[in-house]
Amino acid sequence: MIFTPASKVIVQGILEPLGEVYTPLMQNYGTQIVAGVSPGQGGQLLAGIPVFDMLEQAISKMGAVDTTVIFSPPYAALDAALEAISVGIRQIVLISQGIPPLDMVHLIRKAEATDTLIVGPNSPGVIVPGQMLLGIHPPNFYRPGSIGLVSRNGTLTYEVAWALSQAGLGQSIAVSIGGDTILGSTFPQWLQILDEDPQTDVIVLVGEIGGDCEEVAAHYIAEAIDKPVIAYVAGRSAPRNRRMGHAGAIIDSQAADLGPDLGTAESKISAFKRAGILVADRPSEIPELVKRILKTPAKKAM
Amino acid sequence: MIFTPASKVIVQGILEPLGEVYTPLMQNYGTQIVAGVSPGQGGQLLAGIPVFDMLEQAISKMGAVDTTVIFSPPYAALDAALEAISVGIRQIVLISQGIPPLDMVHLIRKAEATDTLIVGPNSPGVIVPGQMLLGIHPPNFYRPGSIGLVSRNGTLTYEVAWALSQAGLGQSIAVSIGGDTILGSTFPQWLQILDEDPQTDVIVLVGEIGGDCEEVAAHYIAEAIDKPVIAYVAGRSAPRNRRMGHAGAIIDSQAADLGPDLGTAESKISAFKRAGILVADRPSEIPELVKRILKTPAKKAM
């Protein structure tokens, strides 16, 4: 597992409104937040956490950290992430939405060159129920357990986590790769992490319309994932060519870049079904399908 | 040795005037030039060498190459070098002068990330006497032998090579790192290569005023080089703050960046002397010093 309670965490943009609300919540949940950064506001304290002007000052005082959670304003997020990479941080959680896509392209190239894991942007981050929170997941919807939950949205992820928890199905880890068009990590990356995680028995993937993430994930699951996967796709009734609220969820075929049907719920559901993956019709069906799978012996041998 | 007669070589900017003059000379000397590139002029032949519009076309037809010699115009040289790196070439010889320094900064970052050796710019390149020529060294001044010759200039390098050859001292390899301010490789890099080269017994370093290449080299030789080194520095009588003809040879202390004396001939000669390196007072003294060294037993044990 990459995210353990022993991980030391820094918060960039800690004095942004969102940082001020969520940093104490993360800390209360058990996350070891050693410092915060807000350029020009160094010297303050938030919930007892010292705030610095720069990451390198924080690290020279507080020691090395493993992970940063970034609440910086969207046009400052790329710089915050590059600053983190420059001081050797290799796990970055980007919460803010509205980061320009070309900033993400720049960051992804840098992350690839330095083997850095990026979560987000426009993501509630990562939660390891009962252990640590890196972001804004509402902890009360989660319970410790063995379901790995991966999505690219926020509140629907909480809804599904709650449905699982209510059904007695706790979660090993839950992550949203984020709702923007250009994302720092991909479904295959996280499916691989969950496949290798000894705490995880079943993977639940919550998808939605737009792009081809789910199609790619379905293909990857069929090829490389041994653990059982349950999928759900939101947006069957969404109108075409309408942005549903975040940049990621739009079905379009700009400049002949995507096939005309790629990105629809039908395309995604049929990709999962072709790959032999069970698809839930509604959120409440997800726990039912997980229970059915847990009762049947594993389909694939290791 | 990195440059062997078996190396396959491509010439970029082969149909530039300089390329048209020197490519046949390189080929006659035994260099295996498999193809040339000149964008927009693909399909032609030069001295029997096929010319392509792009490197990847050349490689897909002629097979992989080890080294590229670039004669492209100065503002097209960065792109040519990046094109070479993108197809996996890891040895680049830049002949053209006038490449903007910031283009070199960009290229050096890329070269460092991909472990690519850059010679030049504003350099006659590399010659392995009797075996291969990568650039514009006049071959008739060189003889095969065991002196490794490294410089950052052109015609003075030929002069020294001729003096050595006349004295019966052939060369294992001769390289000029180039006369511009920002160079793709450094004296320490080449001193290391020559130190490790089994064909090389003595190293001759031909320096000149400007910058701190020689000071850095002197320090590096004292720290890391086991073979004997003879140095020569041109420019004892050069006026201050006058560009002598290429961008590299100017003594300046812009924006408090260099100490006021750094870059003078005195500074360089005394750095060599402090490091215990013999310094020739004139080019004709170089062969005398080499002979003296070859007669005395090696000062440093391996």
Place this chain on the structure above:
Amino acid sequence: MDLLEYQAKDLFREVGIPVLPAQRIERPTDLKALKIPYPIVLKSQVYIGERGRVGGIRFVNNTIDAIAAAHSIFNLSIVGEYPKVLLAEAKYDTQQEFYLAVVLNRSIRRPVLLGSKKGGIDVQNAIDEMQHVVVDQDFSSFYARRLTIKMGLSGDLINAVSDVVERMYRLFIDKDLDLVEINPLGVNAAGEVMALDGKISVNDAALGRHPALAALDSRPRKFVLDRLPDSLTTIDTDGQIAVLCNGAALTMATMDLVSQSGGKLLHYLNIGSETHHDWQPDTLCDRVDQGLKMLSQNKQVKVILVNLVGGTVPSDRIATTIARFLQRPPAPTLAIGAHKENLRISRGSALPKLVVRLLGTGMDEAKEILAVTPALVLDDLDSAIAQLITLVKRHEG
């Protein structure tokens, strides 16, 4: 945000992409001060494509014909849109027409250069021969040359076309574009190239750092970060249901459940998630209030399903907001139909019924607060949907 053709060409001119001499025409009489020699072409400046097929592009040879043509183009609606300005442009004799574009590919997360030797009006032709070059590392000119070679160009055209592609790419990066397209790039007998039509989309999220571009479009934004949309989307014109949720995927999942249960949805409203850097707990309550007002202004909405999955805001605070909304004296409402003409104001109509499903902390208090209001409160989503459908059927029956 899309730009009009003349705005795209202004940017092309700035970065050295060849465009024809041209002049903006804001009224037909502007043609009397035309500085371009005849013959010219007059082009309707609308956001919709394919204007040529419906008469939005006219070739004219003199001022009298030009003024007449301008009058008719100004009065020509193209899929409902009238031009505010025309572009008068010199003519160009093309021998070949190419398609060129730079677009961000979200799947491979890199910009992609697109090029086709068969550009022009017939898009399918262009697509059939489309070549792709992924710009996987820092851009350099060779990526543009690679595209031209894949397109099958040779000789001087390699350098002429790759120079245009390179400038398109720089524009794409400098201005945070989602798309820059030239179709067609005309090639004349001398091998000179000319951007004859162009399309540019600026990334909405990046508009804040390009104020000059943002100022080019005065229309209300379809979707603006950090605030509610200016207008509602109609899903089913017969629908009587509206849903109000927080978060895009939750909104879609809720809409799916309504549709799967046979409900007809008129409107949906996503009041946004909590991933804005300047989000504060008050933001959510303010938007619930504004959202309920927006949805209840259309009297065709009979039932609103509120489905909010809470983060930090306790449910009782949200319940208080909803209760306050329900207690307010009814405001004048607006029936928003498909056409402007149907707009009419009706006073004193009743508020829609509310089915409220909140997930979060403080649920007991929330229920207490809403118990004294007409709102129906349910704990789980499936029950809320069932209740919604029952209510709608009761209303219809």
Place this chain on the structure above:
Amino acid sequence: MDLLEYQAKDLFREVGIPVLPAQRIERPTDLKALKIPYPIVLKSQVYIGERGRVGGIRFVNNTIDAIAAAHSIFNLSIVGEYPKVLLAEAKYDTQQEFYLAVVLNRSIRRPVLLGSKKGGIDVQNAIDEMQHVVVDQDFSSFYARRLTIKMGLSGDLINAVSDVVERMYRLFIDKDLDLVEINPLGVNAAGEVMALDGKISVNDAALGRHPALAALDSRPRKFVLDRLPDSLTTIDTDGQIAVLCNGAALTMATMDLVSQSGGKLLHYLNIGSETHHDWQPDTLCDRVDQGLKMLSQNKQVKVILVNLVGGTVPSDRIATTIARFLQRPPAPTLAIGAHKENLRISRGSALPKLVVRLLGTGMDEAKEILAVTPALVLDDLDSAIAQLITLVKRHEG
């Protein structure tokens, strides 16, 4: 290429670095049309620094004083340079003055950000507190912040100053600068920053791709790639020797040998190396001819040492060029002394003696060709130097 202060500030304004309201004054009467309110400062626009100490900067409170001050600044030579234009600028009340610069460090081969909390006229103060930040990878704002932290700034000044540094860096990259410097950056009581003086050097090799910048300086270039210099540098005003070589280091080595042998060098001329992409064999011969003409125009030159180490051009071709030069009827010559006033034209004076040392192919033929001329031909450099010294002594003796 250096820019004048007002040219540097125009670039600052373009990229959003705060500068004061200012106006160019080309003649004192321009001050009558001044748009900036008094008091103002008038600044001599010369390339030399330290103009303040010699009266090149004056504060004035009204038009009459301003015109008088302008007259005196226009007539004030600063180390030999008269201003063509003055800069009239508003006054600024500074509380602190910082030094900021971006410069390319040739040793570490990266741009470096420089900053000092003690800017202003006393450069030594700035240097004592100078902080360095190497931009080792792609630039991002945090490099600029790092500089401000190292400078010891805190609070809002961190963001205000790092914003200026960031804009300086973008300018440095976009315009291929060797140096961009702000000294001082003024900070007023409200914590606002202002670039009060600025210096920009554009890299000469890159000027070809910045035509707008190249056009800012009409003075003849000291050194231009691809052609000979416009004027000769004088080393020793008593000297009678000139050397002509190909290549900078060879020129320097040859000068060193002359000097080591007790020769007094008047001029040197490096006719360039063969690393121009458009170099052709004819280039060398043309330059030998032009170079010999340049050097022999000064009748103080008694002996020219030609030392050419050949690449591809056979020595006999070079010898033919030299022979032709020597056979040409003597042209009017110019005595170039240290001062303009000494310029005089003398006709029919004899050509200088030539000592020729060529290294390359075709040496036998070369010697034959030169045997019939007054030139002395030698095989090795040391002998050529010895011959040169003998000739000079004979001339003196």
